[in-house]
Amino acid sequence: MSTATLSVPRPEVKVRQSVETGNWAGWAMRRLASDRQRSADTHLIKLEIPLLTGIDLYLKDESSHPTGSLKHRLARSLFTHAICSGRVNAGTPIVEASSGSSAVSEAYFARLLGLPFTAVMPLSTAKKKIEQIERFGGRCHFVNEASEVYGEARRLARETGGHYMDQFTYAEQATDWRGEDSIAASIDRQMAEEEHPQPAAIVMSAGTGGTAATLGRYIRYQGYATKLIVVDPENSVFYDSYRSGDRALKGLGGSRIEGIGRPQVEPSFLPELIDAMFKVPDAASIAAIYWLERISGRRAGASTGTNLWGALQLAAEMKERGEQGSIVTLMCDGGERYLDTYWKREWVEAQIGCLERYETVLSQYA
Template sequence: MTRTWVATALQRIEADARRSADTHLIPLPLPEYPGVDVYLKDESTHPSGSLKHRLARSLFLYGLCNGHIGPGTTIVESSSGSTAISEAYFARLLGLPFVAVVPRGTAAAKLAEIAFFGGRCVEVEPGEVYAEAERIARDCGGHYMDQFTYAERATDWRGNNNIAESIFSQLRHEPHLLPRWIVVGAGTGGTSATIGRYIRYRRDALATTQLVVVDPEHSVFFDAFAQGRGDLRSTQRGRIEGIGRPRVEPSFVPTVIDRMLRVPDARSFAAALALSARLGRRVGPSSGTNLAGVLQLAREMAERGERGSIVSLICDAGERYADTLFDPAWQRAQGLDAEAIDATWRAAPPLAGAARAGAAGVGQSRP
């Protein structure tokens, strides 16, 4: 009976994936930097609204095929919101109960989306999310998905239409077949691990394409990368939901990253607003963090007279941040005036960066 249920569950997830085309690769014209082609992969168009849809699907497949998920299994996750929304979507698809353990203060719109898909939210202090999720899963005999441990191993980084394979496939008909840079943030570290491994697996991309990870304030990933340490901790809570962490997560794989850039939160917010205005639609703050990194690299390429392409992500839509980023009162409180937003495209100062030892062809600066 259990094997039959698992087979049915796998079929439902596969059928769900087949119902929609891949996410769009949107060209972003940058007249400020001629010769540099920028593309944004729009992950907000997934059925659950964010990049985390891919991760949730992989985690469910991983749990099913490892025998951790069966009929009636309660699914539990620790999440700042987007992963929980996506996991709630798949839990409902399979008829399973879902509990999200989220940091207190998570955006109300995200909590509402988790509830919309049938999930229950438990709000705790940021430092308690891991232990509370483990406790709930243990007490109810459920399964703790633990995205921060399993993100890098649940995804098939060699292909299977993962995000890296999709990017390279979509670039086949563009002027530059291989990107010069791919820019992503790190929350679990799963996306950067998948893309970094795939670049190496492709071989033809090894000499051309490099991976840059952008990290917001109060996250320890940048310092862990720069110092070669895995034991760093922070007691400060980040404000860019979905990326940055107070500890070095098990799924963060620094050895496949070529360079990291530290992005001030104010720059992320301003960039998200600037990008929203240029696209004519709202994007979330982590997309602004990505854009800040893209523009730094575009400036460097233009200064060297280099032509090529940069690919990054729209992680989620801005509607989830109506009561923060897109609230005029909140913007004023953050000092986000029109001048600061307009400065995004040219006048922003260089970001602090660190390069992997032995990485060729990348600049390096220290904070």
């Protein structure tokens, strides 16, 4: 296996310890808390869809975080968990297996805490993602195949005396799903004054599975009747594992919808918290983000399209049954990260295929 490391100059970050105690962990926790205080809660946007009278569809816009995605919450939780578990101290190198939004957010928090950060990723990773990781002082370490990132991340962490953050294992453990800062609690607060404050369903896709686990646990903690619906893209084994109960399933390829879908069942995916799952065609996901831009002016990443397609399908079923209520889903990140891929029609035609069938379906909602 051949690997290469792209090194960039790191900004000097002065680590200030408590003069009285030399308590780096205490200093680090204050830094993380100050980031949380500076980050205003993300908006909950009500989409106006005349065809769905009596059914209110809401989009929780996580793209407004400082690092531009839902993974900002997860990265802060992962660092908090690692520090409080004694795995990360002053100067500990941080390693993650990710080429996406998780790596961008973890690079941000590593710089905040004065820690070196390396993201292990395939050589095929988009240049835009590499630039974003570097912008926060991270380093990119390349492997030939996507399947090699886990082992290589473990090796780097072991050889450098660092910590492998391992988002796929720790996502559901690290997140404080009962806390007031969780995404579930935020949705709950923001829905309080709406016409249907307790959603009939929350629709979420799975990458690590951590966000779905947070939502599912919080729903049960509050005793709500809200259903947790998880949508899965093509080339992901989560849906098949949910249907069969087989956690050992392996897929042959990777998801074409960045940030979600996995070729193996990750430890943070908790099917027992899910009320229903269904598969969303990749072309439907892309058609849905174009539809969202038409009705709201917002550009999103493809995983948001997966969520939206699922939410709209669910809304259509509710309307057919004569039901009323609310549905909440998430805008995971913004479309500016994907101008050369999902937001380039030529690329979509070559890599995803024809969208016409799904755009026709969505046109009735515009």
